[in-house]
């Protein structure tokens with residue numbers, strides 16, 4: 006395996022416009038001729054780091070610090086206003102599972118639909134179909150429309166598709182917290198398995214336990230800026246010390 | 253990967269999205285796919301009663317087909333128009349109505365408006381097939397023209413998709429675009445010779461001035477309707493002037509729509 010980093014984040018900055026008055030209708034824009042008023046809010050403000058190939062990288066920080074925003078930039082959902090992201094190989098993200106399911110279609114049809122949204126070919130989905138269904142544990146209902154699923158089943162199926170995409174880099178945002186205890190254990194195993202296969206994983210978590218257990222390196226983000234970056238133990242102790250001093 | 257390569261690589265996603273629309277829409281409704289045919293049939297009935305029986309709109313006899321049936325003549329123009337409006341109306345909201353998906357997963361966004369065109373096109377294909385069959389029963393010789401009809405269906409699809417792509421971006425900025433467009437499309441329909449023949453406009457131009465007629469012919473949909481009537485109702489070669497306009501409008505609309513969409517899509521998620 007080469008020592009080239011799997012992901013390079015170089016001075017990434019991204020702003021949102023916080024509108025106090027937004028012209029989001031033609032009526033407002035042309036008839037009343039009001040001017041839109043907004044304030045720039047930098048959710049990410051010059052973040053740089055590298056994720057070594059085959060490692061697991063954790064992101065921590067308080068609510069609203071920009072973790073999910075950073076993952077969205079990594080997943081190409083948001084485009085940075087400044088800086089760049091380079092990823093080697095395919096990137097898949099698990100930001101919210103089951104988005105893109107069609108309630109009227111069966112579980113089986115939705116697996117194919119969601120698989121292709123996540124970038125899998127039909128052949129790949131077919132090859133992994135049994136694995137996906139077994140992992141989700143909803144085999145009995147696989148030919149039922151997903152609108153008849155319980156919310157837990159829905160999430161499990163979505164998660165099973167996403168986790169079986171088999172990318173080089175996997176991006177995960179707090180989805181480990183879904184499902185019942187048995188399913189959580191199953192997920193933890195799956196991540197360990199991916200890790201053993203040498204996949205690069207970037208994950209956001211609020212659980213220091215998960216971070217300590219799974220991550221080689223971590224970064225602490227606050228108000229869109231990097232505070233500490235290094236091995237997981239250092240970041241955890243820094244972060245926890247800061248929280249303790251605040252409380 | 254370049255943008256086009258990536259788009260091409262996601263064609264399986266496109267076919268799945270089209271399937272989602274086609275299957276999801278009529279699944280578990282009593283008549284299933286039949287519903288999609290009832291709508292144009294009802295429209296046909298209303299327009300035939302109003303414009304043929306009450307207003308006595310006179311149509312020209314198809315030459316050389318010899319057809320002289322108002323509902324058939326009407327449908328040759330109305331089906332392409334209905335396809336056009338459905339693609340524009342649903343395509344313009346394709347991003348906003350899939351906001352939760354667009355915000356959570358990356359995939360080439362153009363597949364969303366394309367999927368609307370695909371699923372609407374699927375219904376349209378069935379409608380046009382049925383109409384061709386009816387024309388055959390009525391004695392029109394539409395069979396040799398089918399390949400050319402398909403070509404113009406593709407051109408109209410390009411034209412409609414281009415407009416839908418541009419408006420999809422526009423809708424993200426201005427959410428009431430769809431209200432505005434449904435009014436605009438209604439007016440556009442009556443400015444297109446769909447329920448009445450172009451000869452009526454010609455007559456009006458004689459008394460009120462040639463500019464009326466010239467203005468009328470700037471309408472892209474007028475040329476498309478003409479071509480479909482030549483091919484399906486008259487069973488003859490379309491006017492070369494109409495053909496050139498159709499190709500020109502289709503290419504212009506699609507290219508512009510593509511460029512506008514590409515420029516706008518990066519800022520989509522921030523605004524959704």
Ligand SMILES: Nc1ncnc2c1ncn2[C@@H]1O[C@H](COP(=O)(O)OP(=O)(O)OP(=O)(O)O)[C@@H](O)[C@H]1O
Pocket residue numbers: 021022023048066067068069070071072073074075521522523
């Ligand atoms: N579309 C948006 N428009 C305006 N502001 C936004 C938008 N999305 C996020 N923000 C702001 O950006 C900041 C960072 O949000 P983000 O979701 O990245 O936080 P987070 O670190 O993931 O927090 P959490 O731990 O709660 O998940 C927040 O202040 C949020 O209000």
Ligand SMILES: [Mg+2]
Pocket residue numbers: 072073074178
């Ligand atoms: Mg978050």
